[in-house]
Structure formats: C-alpha cells, structure tokens
Amino acid sequence: MEAASEKEAMKILHVSAGEGHTLALTGNGCIYAWGRGLFGRLGTGNDSDELIPLKIPIKRLKQEDQLDVKIVGIAAGAYHNLALSGDGLVWSWGYNVYGQLGREDEMSSIPCPIDEVVQEGSEEITTANTKRDNGKRVLEATVVKAGGMMSLAIDRCGTLWIWGHCPLPSSEKKR
Numbered sequence: 589m590e591a592a593s594e595k596e597a598m599k600i601l602h603v604s605a606g607e608g609h610t611l612a613l614t615g616n617g618c619i620y621a622w623g624r625g626l627f628g629r630l631g632t633g634n635d636s637d638e639l640i641p642l643k644i645p646i647k648r649l650k651q652e653d654q655l656d657v658k659i660v661g662i663a664a665g666a667y668h669n670l671a672l673s674g675d676g677l678v679w680s681w682g683y684n685v686y687g688q689l690g691r692e693d694e695m696s697s698i699p700c701p702i703d704e705v706v707q708e709g710s711e712e713i714t715t716a717n718t719k720r721d722n723g724k725r726v727l728e729a730t731v732v733k734a735g736g737m738m739s740l741a742i743d744r745c746g747t748l749w750i751w752g753h754c755p756l757p758s759s760e761k762k763r
Contacts, residue, residue, distance in 0.1 A: 596615050597614065597615045597616035598614055598615065598616070599614065599615045600612045600613070600614055600615075601613050601614065601615055602661070602662055604662050604663050604664040604669075604734075605664055606623070606629060606664035606665055606666055606667065606668075606669065606734075607624075607666040607667060607736075608623050608624035608626070609621060609622065609623030609624050609625070609629050609630055609664065610622055610623050610641075610664070611662045611663075611664050611669055612641060612662075613659060613660075613661070613662045616658075617656075617657075617658030617659045617660065617674070618643055618644075618656070618659065619631070619643070619644045619646065619659055619662060619671060620641035620642060620643055620644065621638070621641065621642060621644050621669075622638045622639060622640060622641045622642065623637065623638065624637050625637050625638060626667070627667045627668075627682050627683035627695050627697075628681060628682055628683075628695050628696060628697025628698070629667050629668060629669060629681070629682035629683065630642065630644070630697075631644040631646075631669065631681045631682075631697065631698060631699050632644065632697065632698075633697050633698050634697055635697065644699065645699075646659060646671060646673070646679055646699045657673045657674075657677075657679075658673060658674045659671045659672065659673055659674075659679075660672055660673065660674050661731060661732050662732070663732045663733045663734035663739075664734055665682070665688060665734035665735055665736060665737060665738065665739065665752075666683075666736040666737060667682050667683035667737075668680060668681065668682030668683050668684065668688050668689055668734065668737075668739070669681055669682050669699075669734065670732040670733075670734050670739055670741075671699060671732070672729055672730075672731070672732045672741075673701075675728075676727075676728035676729050676730065676743075676744065677701045677702070677727075677728075677729075678690065678701065678702045678727055678729050678732055678739075678741055679699040679700060679701050679702070680696070680699070680700065680702055680739065681696045681697065681698055681699045681700065682695065682696065682697075683695050684696065685737065685753075686737045686738070686752045686753035687751055687752050687753075688734070688737050688738055688739045688751065688752030688753065689702070689739070689752075690702035690739065690751055691703075702727060727741060727743060727749060728743055728744050729741040729742065729743055729744075729749075730742055730743065730744055735752075736753070737752050737753035738750060738751065738752035738753050738754050738755075739751050739752050
C-alpha cells in the first residue's frame with residue numbers, strides 16, 4: 589500500500605515551461621526544475637544549468653517553521669517563476685527587471701514569498717482581498733500564471749492581480 593501512495597506522490601500533476609527552463613509539480617506538492625539556470629530561474633540558489641530535474645526546496649522564512657511548504661500551483665515566465673502554496677501565498681524567483689517577482693530585488697535564485705501588494709497608480713497599499721501578516725498586507729491567491737516578464741494571480745474574491753511588464757491597453761479602436 590505504501591508503494592502506491594509513494595507513486596501517487598511522485599505523479600506529475602502540472603508542468604510549465606519558460607524560455608529555457610521547465611517546472612513540474614508533483615502530487616506531494618513538490619516542485620522540480622531543470623533547464624537553463626541563468627538569473628537564478630531554477631530556484632537552486634545559483635545560476636547553473638541542470639539537465640536532470642532537481643527538487644526545489646520552498647521553506648518558510650520563520651526559523652520555527654522550517655518544514656517544506658506544500659505547493660498547489662506553478663507558473664513559468666520567460667526568466668522567472670511563481671508558485672502557489674496551499675495557504676494562498678505566492679512565491680517567486682528568477683529575474684526581476686520589471687518587478688515580475690513582486691519584490692524590489694533585481695533577481696532571486698531561491699523562492700521567496702511575495703509579502704506585500706501595492707496597487708499601481710494608487711498612493712496606498714490596497715487592503716481589498718488581502719490578509720495581514722505581521723502588519724503587512726499579503727495577497728491570498730487561488731491561481732498563479734506567468735507571462736514573458738509579467739505575473740498574474742487571482743485572489744479568493746475573484747480579483748485579477750497583474751504585476752511586472754504588463755501590456756497597456758491600446759488607445760486605438762479596433763475595427
């Protein structure tokens with residue numbers, strides 16, 4: 589019986605491909621990555637290329653909670669990635685030239701949670717559809733997607749969040 593549950597845990601549930609790398613999500617909530625590691629996009633802590641899938645550790649930042657985080661969704665952009673944990677946190681890593689990681693770092697070679705959501709064009713941090721964690725407002729997502737240099741999430745209320753290099757609406761009318 590244990591062999592069957594082990595087999596289910598390693599079954600690939602989802603795959604996502606970036607410009608030169610691939611992510612796979614398994615039944616036990618683990619992420620595996622392989623391909624080009626430039627800009628830390630594999631999440632291994634460096635920028636080495638990997639031909640064989642490597643398990644990417646996603647750990648809570650608090651010292652008392654160092655267990656692996658169970659991931660329920662993944663998305664690969666051109667040079668960055670997103671992961672969604674079961675509690676609705678969005679994790680990101682890779683290249684961040686346009687803010688697609690949702691943080692200020694230029695790049696991150698390890699997965700880190702997005703800890704604050706700012707609404708573009710607003711003077712303040714939005715409180716709608718977010719929860720508080722140690723005084724910060726945190727997005728509670730149900731879906732994550734990634735485009736070339738942009739990131740998207742849908743929150744528990746059905747609101748679409750977009751950050752990074754986002755397309756602007758055309759001012760011309762379509763005929």
